[in-house]
Amino acid sequence: MLAVIKTGGKQYLVKEGQTLNVELLKEEVGKTVEFDVLLITDEKGEEVKLGTPLVSGAKVSASIVESGKGKKVSVIKYKPKTRYRRNVGHRQPYTKIKIEKITV
Secondary structure, three states: OEEEEEEOOEEEEEEOOOEEEEEOOOOOOOOEEEEEEEEEEOOOOOOEEEOOOOOOOOEEEEEEEEEEEOOOEEEEEEEOOOOEEEEEEEOOEEEEEEEEEEEO
8 A cells, every 4th residue: 555645744655664754743752643644545556545635534654763863954155255155054853754554
């Protein structure tokens, strides 16, 4: 089974046993979270259920593996001839989840 879930303003295509990084969730490590399903289908894509906007009764349960910060992204501002240089670093926080079960 494949499902499309929405979290953190982004949509993800997930299947059971998959691990992925999503935007930071407020839950603790080891907890189980449930996501609403936008679309659900089988592996071959023959049988598709599309929600308006959600598929009724369908849930995706996932466990939180870890929380952390991503690699540093350097944001550099530069204006020529004016001695203006700014270098700001940013590390985006994330939560790593493992998809446990997709229920219809």
